[in-house]
Amino acid sequence: MNVMIVGGGKVGAYLASLLLTDGHQVKVIEVRKEEIPHLQNELSKEVLIPGNGTDPNVLESAGIHNVNVVAAVTGADEVNVVITSLARFEFHVPRTIARINNPKNAWMFTPDMGVDVGLNQADLLAHLIAEEMSLGDMMTLLKLRKGLYSLVEEKVHPNSIANGKAVQDLSFPQRCALAAIIRKGELTIPRGDVVLQPADEILAVIHSDEITQLASLLGPPTI
Numbered sequence: 001m002n003v004m005i006v007g008g009g010k011v012g013a014y015l016a017s018l019l020l021t022d023g024h025q026v027k028v029i030e031v032r033k034e035e036i037p038h039l040q041n042e043l044s045k046e047v048l049i050p051g052n053g054t055d056p057n058v059l060e061s062a063g064i065h066n067v068n069v070v071a072a073v074t075g076a077d078e079v080n081v082v083i084t085s086l087a088r089f090e091f092h093v094p095r096t097i098a099r100i101n102n103p104k105n106a107w108m109f110t111p112d113m114g115v116d117v118g119l120n121q122a123d124l125l126a127h128l129i130a131e132e133m134s135l136g137d138m139m140t141l142l143k144l145r146k147g148l149y150s151l152v153e154e155k156v157h158p159n160s161i162a163n164g165k166a167v168q169d170l171s172f173p174q175r176c177a178l179a180a181i182i183r184k185g186e187l188t189i190p191r192g193d194v195v196l197q198p199a200d201e202i203l204a205v206i207h208s209d210e211i212t213q214l215a216s217l218l219g220p221p222t223i
Contacts (some may be wrong), residue, residue, distance in 0.1 A: 004029070004055030004067045004093075006083045007074035007122060010170045011099060015071065016043055017185045027062050030054040054082045073099040081113050089112030138215045145204070151179070151205050157194040157220045158198040168192030170217065173210035 001024045004011045010032030018111040019026045020043075030039060031052045039048050051058035053072070066071070070087040072080035080098040087093040100106050109118030142151040156162050162170055167178065167190050178190035182201040188194060197201075206214055216222065 001025070002063075002067045002193045003027075003068065003069045003071065004059075004064055004087075005071045005073060007072065007080075007099070008032075008035055008048070009073070009075060011038060011073045011102075012071075013042055015073065016047065023164065026133035027067075029058060029062055045087050054079060054086070056086060059086060059091065062091065062209075067093055069093070069095040075101055077101050077105040077108065077190045081108050081115065084109075085114040088219070098173060123144075129137060138211070140220065141203075147208060149175075149205055149207055150211065151203065152211065152214070153201055153203050154215065154218045156196050156198055156200040156202060156218050160218050161216075161217050161221075163198055164195065166193055166195050170196075172217065173213045175210055176214055177205045179205055 001019075003024055004027045005016055005017055006017075006029045008028050012028055012030070016026050016028050026046055026047055027049055028039065028043060029049045029051055030036065031050075033050070036048070036050055049062045051062070051173070053059065053074070064087065070084065070093045072083035072087075074080055074083075077100060080100075084096040084098045087096050095116055096114055097117045097119065098109055098115045100109055100118050100122075103120055103122045106118060106120050109115040109120075138152050138154040139154050140150050144150065172178070180203045181188040181194065181196070182191050182203070183197065184200075188200075190202075202218055204214060
């Protein structure tokens with residue numbers, strides 16, 4: 001995949017390193033001259049493009065006509081919106097992603113402004129912390145669809161509602177799909193007639209609104 005990253009700060013540099021390691025083609029545009037020497041130590045000269053990412057001429061010279069994704073990750077929300085708007089409406093880039101620095105500016109990051117995905121760092125982190133505080137022993141392994149769904153893992157507690165009951169006899173949340181049961185290190189398919197036992201590790205994909213329901217089903221009784 002051919003990716004253009006505008007913003008060579010910590011987020012942009014780290015993202016570029018990840019993508020390069022995975023074999024993607026990457027260009028990083030950075031306007032701040034004081035950051036260029038540091039970036040040159042991390043990234044090759046072929047990757048780094050000094051210049052203003054809101055300048056169409058800079059974008060063109062960096063090869064925006066050939067990229068699959070533009071990620072605008074500067075520290076200024078208004079700059080990121082300008083970049084995605086140019087990428088989408090001027091250069092017709094298939095996919096645009098923008099970093100949201102101030103949650104109060106999230107309303108700007110819409111498809112009408114050329115943003116396919118707006119990543120609201122503060123909002124995501126706040127919700128993740130609040131969610132993890134309420135989950136007890138449940139672990140979140142992976143976030144899906146911008147945090148709307150999660151892949152979670154929890155062991156069946158000896159005193160839980162689920163202990164000793166067949167999967168088909170339990171009232172799992174509506175937007176929850178059991179992916180696997182790991183029992184004594186062996187993978188078990190969660191068919192309806194499988195009876196859950198203490199210490200069974202349950203892997204499930206579930207909507208964020210229903211995670212606490214699943215935790216109540218598999219975890220210890222609440223006081």
